[in-house]
Amino acid sequence: MYSLEQIRKGLRYPAMAEREMHYQWQRVRSVLPHDIGIQGSYRTGNIGDRALGRTFSGKLSAMGYRPRTFGRNTEYSRAPVHILGGGGVLHDWYGTDHLRQRLNFVSEGGAVIGVGVPGFKTTEGRELVRSGLSDVELVTVRDKWSRDRLAPHYDGDIHVTACPTLIRHDPDVPSSGRTGVNFRQWFHLDPEIMSYYFDYDGVTNFNRAQDRYLANITRICEELDDPVFIPFHEKDETFAHEHLDIEVLPYEFSVRKTLERVSSVDRMVATRYHSLVFATICETPALAIAYEPKVSSLADRVGVQSYKPHTSIPVEFDSIANRDDVRRTAERNFRLLDDICLSE
Known part of the structure; x- marks a missing residue:
């Protein structure tokens, strides 16, 4: 039970009350x-x-x-x-x-x-x-x-194996005829972190690299016909409004809605890893900007050319290859789990 003073404090500070409710829900879920x-x-x-x-x-x-x-x-x-x-x-x-x-x-x-x-x-x-x-x-x-x-x-x-999300299916939304784009903030981490964890040892000037990235995404949007920004995080939406002059769809914390958005476009410029995962699920031709090795690794598996954010990036799209094979590889996560950990 909460005291009267705790209730009053929760009413004065809704964010604090929300955190407490989340904490208590986690305790309930655990049992x-x-x-x-x-x-x-x-x-x-x-x-x-x-x-x-x-x-x-x-x-x-x-x-x-x-x-x-x-x-x-x-x-x-x-x-x-x-x-x-x-x-x-x-x-x-x-x-x-x-x-x-x-x-x-x-x-x-x-x-x-x-x-x-x-x-x-x-x-x-x-x-x-x-x-x-x-x-x-x-x-x-x-x-x-x-x-x-x-x-x-x-x-x-x-x-x-592969990302478990790849077992999901294309919602098969009618085409909008547009090109979807997803970009995210990049080089926001310490250069030492970028070098060690994300293979950027060859970058000597991270500020210049970030400027090149921003120039790249602006140029890409200018070269596309009718681009539309699809956010995968609320920070994506903020970033897009700050740096791009294109339509930005409102961020929604919905897997179904976001997958439908990717399914509806004819092509996809994918920066976030799961924007490429969703493009793979929907077999949406893609151009991958590999801000981390995980993006280039998936791009290689599905036959899509990838480029680091600060390098020269041609506006060319590749069809998704091997979607069904990659899906079967993702399903293997659950087969192994069932065989090794769940079966008595």
Whole structure:
């Protein structure tokens, strides 16, 4: 029960009340009956992360289990099986507290499914991974780049699969005849982080590189007929209004709506990783701007040319290849999970 003063404080500060309600809901969720607990960054406002959470819940429910998704700071669930599910979650670029929490969630026989691994620069981070994954039953990663980053710190089998979201289906929305674009803020991190975790060792002037990126996205929009900006995060919408003179669709925290938007366009300029994932699902011809290696890795798998943000970028689109093969590879995440962790 809350005191009268606590209630008054909540009325004065709605954001504080909202956080408290979220915290209490997380406590309730942790004890509701469920077979599988899934931890990830599913409520941060990122459509790609939300798609991962919805995909895990939907697929595992269809398989006959009772899953529950939890936020990235959750370390406990009453479920007999714990999953660290999707996203670029294994890294230490902003410290090790979050890494410890994630590993604690799966440290006793759980599974790490379809994740990205930017890497571990600190000794503490590397030691955490070695110890935290030592009893994990199954590890799958979304690309070979992640496998290569994880392999020096984990002795078990690492299965290269694909992003779990790729099992979703095209909503097959009628064509609008337009070209969708998605750009995000880039070079907002420390140059040392960009170099180590995202393969930008050759960049000597990050301010100049950012200026080139902004010039690139302006030119791309000028060369396109009737472009429309599709945000995958509320920050995307803010960024687009600040730097572009095109129609910007309002951000909606909806996987269904965003997937329908990508399905409706004839071509897609994809910067965020999941904007390319959604283009792949919809077989929308794409041009990929690989601000991180995860984007170029997926682009290579589906036959789409990719370019780093500050390099010369021709406005040319490639048809999506191998969509069904990539989808089957993504489905393998759940087959392995069922065979190794869920079957008695």
